[in-house]
Amino acid sequence: MKQIYILFTFAACLLLAACSKDIEETNLLAPALNPTNADANAGNWKPILLSSTSEIAVQAPIATTSPDYVAQINEIKAWQGKLSESEQKSINYWSAGAVLRWNEIMRELVAKYNLPPVSDTNGVYPLPNANNPLAYPFFPFSNPPYAARAYAYVSAAQYDALISAHYYKTRYKRDAPYVVDPRISPLTNKSTLYSYPSEDAVVIGTTVELLKLLFPGEQDFIQQKAEEHRRVRLISGANVRDELEAGEALGRAVALKYVQRARTDRAGAAAGIVNGVDVWKEFELAAIQQGETPWISQETPIRPPMLPYFGRIKTFLFDSLTVVTKIRPAAPPSTKSETFRKELEEVLFYSKNPNRERIRMVHLWGDGVGTSTPPGHWNAIAAEHMIPLKLSEARWARNLALLNMSLMDAAIVCWDAKFTYFNPRPSQLNPEIKTLTGLPNFPSYISGHSTFSGAAATILGHLIPEKSNIFNEMALEASFSRLYGAIHYRSDCEVGLEVGKKVGNYAILRAQNDGAN
């Protein structure tokens, strides 16, 4: 008996020891940015919102021979003399790239705030209030359209700010601290670019300013990240202080242009509820007048649809008329048609016959409550595929701006179709249909996941042509996961992908003419 006991104890210890529970976070594997091409000419690229890369003035830097500059160099030396392990870790983290890391931070904020408010005791869903973001329901509810817009503003602004920084780098030709003083050895890869203003600081300034608008309750968190980032630039010897200050000021100024745009892009009216009145009911009425069955919320208590006027928000890649005249898809199959009946039956089939592979797709692409949303997922995919390409910060920003403008415009055209046609979800017409993922609370046609994915795969396939097939396969899987999850009809998915591709093609058009090729 004793032997058995010893054996058992031994086996138990072995099993316990065998499993380290540390998790490898893939985003921490990104190496320090070391661009193959520094894109020194990015100051000539075409901005999105700014009239030119010199629109925002940046003062000339002080001479590197001045006592002030020497003092700044000495500050770096002082830091470098006493680096802690956590500072070294911090350097490794931020050196992967300013655009990449701030994009990740945004995805994190979106996931944290992507939670639908609970109804109050009267069955009414309170609206988040931007002026009181930390009182429940927290502001924002960063659902997919909100998130798509947030990513787009931040990415587009970072791009405009970075190419403006490039303009001034070339104009002022301030060498990097380790070029001016060879006794400084940078703790990250040496950049071949001029150093004033700092690219990293431009990204900090832009992002921090825009996040005040987009995630007003997260200022402490954001400021703490910004401080850590700034410090890394100094202690790693990558920038002196005035390069950071000039960069942040430039970034902030660019961001304010975008804040101005955001305040007038009609997002404020997207909820469709004015003084407690459901003005969005006009969509329901229109569907009834067309002789169709209108969408009805399947939640208890009934929840107003998600951002019904998001389809009227100002687009980035084309004008609002184009949404209606060139992109809006034809009507879905009538709920009375034979085609519709067949599609409904197909949804029922997938509801009743899940298999592990389809469940995997449904859950991989679910991107529902508490996630960074489908636009965030596509940002993660883009980042993963861009890291090995060793791009400059400017090109990172450009690619993500093109992606995120596509995703925001995809949200707009998708929401335009959803509320124009206002057609019911499969489970509304057949209660036997149970879903394998959360049923979104808005009309069915066209599928948001499909529209996002069609747009993202199209522009990413243009930017990284060797991966084009992979992106298209992903888009197809993401799209059809919604049918397999029994929340969308086949035509929602197929037409969604097509519409998304159209949006992506507008982004390609811009990419071909922005001077970055």
Added chain:
Amino acid sequence: MFYQIKQTYLHTHIAYSCKLILFIFLLSGSPLLISAQTENDAIMMGKNLFCTGIVYGNSNWNEYWEGTLKRENANLGTVSTNMIGPMGSLGVSSKLNVIFNLPYIKTQASAGQLKGFKGMQDLSIWLKWKPVKKQIGKGTMSLFGIGGYSIPSSDYVSDYLPLSIGLRSRNLSLRGMADYQVGVWTATVSGTYVHRSNIEIDRSSYYTTEMHYSNEVYMPDAAQVNLRMGYRGKYWVVEAVADNWTTLGGFDITRNNMPFPSNRMNMTRTGINMKYEPSYLKGLTLIGGANTTISGRNVGKSTNVQAGLFYIFNLSAKKSDKNQKK
């Protein structure tokens, strides 16, 4: 669009028979998970006796704790879990028993659109060892060491709470147990440490209290304390049971969020367990039990019932039930 979830513990209790074993299933987990099962009782099977049968369990809740906030969710209604599966215990010797179980689980929600899941959950194997049995005062004190391991027996999905059928972690449990019996009256106390392996989910990133870029999820370990006392007679066993499960780490479900496998799931349940061995049907054992959740965190406020039917086989060539040990 949010369905909330829950999890619950179904405490299934099975008794074993023929004066053999009495144990409890801990259906833990997600929607109902049956997972850690344990034999918390102080009865051993004799050498070469094999007791096996079927156990059935049912768990229901319509309230759950979102973190520490107790709430209902009209988009879930009542979440039910049904469990059925074989269970057995083999007497390697009168001091060492091997116990197994393998539940099939089906979940469903009475409201909302989310589809319930079903499938084979985790295979659990336990070694139960009784090294010490001593007369102390008027009664008999027995000490037990129990070790268990459980592992998913199918590729079921864990990241679908509260309707997933289990959490998928491979659990290694170590338990110490003491039993004191005076005549037909007994009291048993046990404490268990459950080491849980990390799990993999179908997503490539997820948010807990921060973002994680991985499909691997850190699963905190757990501890369980179980108290039981009552009557242990020749044909009947009737015990009152209190049980606490505490997750050693994990995070709370945020407001109106979905539950997640690595939530801090805690619960305290009280209930009764019964076992009956009819004198006219030798070898047959019936078990039954019920319990309710009196406090919890990130779990359903479940009410659970269980029942089982077992038969004992004597695997030694001839000697029939002489080998049965009391």
